[in-house]
Amino acid sequence: MQQPLTAVLLAALALAPPALAQSKPDFSGTWVMDASRSQSAVQNEPVKSMTLVIAQNPNELSIETKRDERVQTVMYKAGSPNTMNTNTGRKGLIAATWYWDGTKIVTETISDVNGATVRNKAIYTLDTAATELTVESLMVVEHGYTLRGSQNYGSGKDVFKKAP
Numbered sequence: 001m002q003q004p005l006t007a008v009l010l011a012a013l014a015l016a017p018p019a020l021a022q023s024k025p026d027f028s029g030t031w032v033m034d035a036s037r038s039q040s041a042v043q044n045e046p047v048k049s050m051t052l053v054i055a056q057n058p059n060e061l062s063i064e065t066k067r068d069e070r071v072q073t074v075m076y077k078a079g080s081p082n083t084m085n086t087n088t089g090r091k092g093l094i095a096a097t098w099y100w101d102g103t104k105i106v107t108e109t110i111s112d113v114n115g116a117t118v119r120n121k122a123i124y125t126l127d128t129a130a131t132e133l134t135v136e137s138l139m140v141v142e143h144g145y146t147l148r149g150s151q152n153y154g155s156g157k158d159v160f161k162k163a164p
Contacts, residue, residue, distance in 0.1 A: 025103055025126045028056045031133045031160035039156035052133070052160060061098045061105065076107055117142040133160040 033050040035041035040050060053064040061076040076098035094117075095110040105124040110117060122137045140153045 024100060025130060026056060027054045027061075027105055027124055027126060027133065029054060030163040032163050034159045034161055038158035038160075040158050043156070050158070050160075051163075052135075056105075061107070063107070074107075074109065076109075113141075131162045133162070134158070135160065 031052040031054065033040065033047070035047075035049070038047075038050075040047040048068050049066075050068075051066040053066075055062040059078050061078070062073060063076070064071065064073040074093065074096050076096045078099065079097045080099050093109060093111050096107070097109075098105055098107045100106070101123065103126070107120075107122045107124070109120045111120070112118070119140045119142065120137065122135055125134045125136075126132070127134075134157060136155070136157045138153065138155045143152065
């Protein structure tokens, strides 16, 4: 009895349509920082307010960041860290890319800040209802030397709520 049941189950699985691949979430929208749950709001120079405006399509990702009174928009090209979109200048943003890590978006940038190379990596994660966005960030300043006991990086986690 066990073999016919197994054969029927295997036949049903073989004839069933393939399972749909896990779709990638859409991060597009306006996201407002929840200061009570965000590390940017409690750093040495606290960020009082932060809003992200994300526009996503299969090939590009645009993130406008409004941090207190400052606004910055970065256009990321799809790829991997090895295929970073680069510009020819050495001032400001030098390269920006984004890629998928499962259902998470990862962004990486390289910038010139006062002659030092600054690398940023951020991982964007949506909750299952797509109403909460978590951003885990890592910034590394590559100044060409290391002092014993000094730290050339910073990391943090911020939580955002989708604006109505």
